[in-house]
Amino acid sequence: SQTIHQWPATLVQPVGSPLSLECTVEGTSNPNLYWYRQAAGRGLQLLFYSVGIGQISSEVPQNLSASRPQDRQFILSSKKLLLSDSGFYLCASNIAGGQFFGPGTRLTVL
Amino acid sequence: DAKTTQPNSMESNEEEPVHLPCNHSTISGTDYIHWYRQLPSQGPEYVIHGLTSNVNNRMASLAIAEDRKSSTLILHRATLRDAAVYYCILRDRDYGGSQGNLIFGKGTKLSVKP
Numbered sequence: 577s578q579t580i581h582q583w584p585a586t587l588v589q590p591v592g593s594p595l596s597l598e599c600t601v602e603g604t605s606n607p608n609l610y611w612y613r614q615a616a617g618r619g620l621q622l623l624f625y626s627v628g629i630g631q632i633s634s635e636v637p638q639n640l641s642a643s644r645p646q647d648r649q650f651i652l653s654s655k656k657l658l659l660s661d662s663g664f665y666l667c668a669s670n671i672a673g674g675q676f677f678g679p680g681t682r683l684t685v686l
Numbered sequence: 687d688a689k690t691t692q693p694n695s696m697e698s699n700e701e702e703p704v705h706l707p708c709n710h711s712t713i714s715g716t717d718y719i720h721w722y723r724q725l726p727s728q729g730p731e732y733v734i735h736g737l738t739s740n741v742n743n744r745m746a747s748l749a750i751a752e753d754r755k756s757s758t759l760i761l762h763r764a765t766l767r768d769a770a771v772y773y774c775i776l777r778d779r780d781y782g783g784s785q786g787n788l789i790f791g792k793g794t795k796l797s798v799k800p
Contacts, residue, residue, distance in 0.1 A: 620790040671732070674720055674722075674732040675730075680728070680729045
């Protein structure tokens with residue numbers, strides 16, 4: 577069965593600082609991978625998706641970027657965080673019939 | 687993706703059945719109906735999906751209208767652990783890349799009373 581690891585689980589960062597969130601997937605190969613963000617009281621917003629190593633598609637232009645250096649590794653980054661970047665960040669991979677989500681990282685930007 | 691309409695919130699009593707409705711009047715012939723739920727402070731969890739026929743699994747049942755313009759997620763005996771936001775999502779059968787993405791609306795917040 578598939579497992580998704582995300583770290584850190586929680587993070588508090590000052591405005592203007594860099595960000596790196598990591599997602600790794602086990603139990604599958606060549607998955608489609610997704611980064612979502614959920615702001616407080618709102619639905620999930622797709623940020624990036626990747627169909628393979630080095631292949632990144634952005635759904636929403638913003639100060640975030642994503643990279644996929646390995647088949648089962650997906651990284652979300654920022655050079656300078658904004659207050660509006662606060663939220664719950666979720667990594668997901670495709671499974672038969674749907675998507676499987678990781679436990680998420682709760683980011684607070686102060 | 688076609689849009690779905692769900693009630694903002696519903697309440698249920700523990701150990702009673704719950705019927706969560708979803709309208710999707712603009713569904714296309716290749717759209718699957720997916721249901722996910724999200725417990726507080728957790729990522730979404732797949733519940734069930736179907737195309738035309740009613741579906742059952744260990745978590746729930748999915749009843750799909752004959753014209754496919756609406757569906758109902760059925761929890762046969764609600765427990766306190768079923769309190770969550772339930773999302774009804776249409777997803778094209780092409781799972782790859784952006785076309786396979788899930789578009790989450792606001793969902794239905796289900797409260798379960800003991």
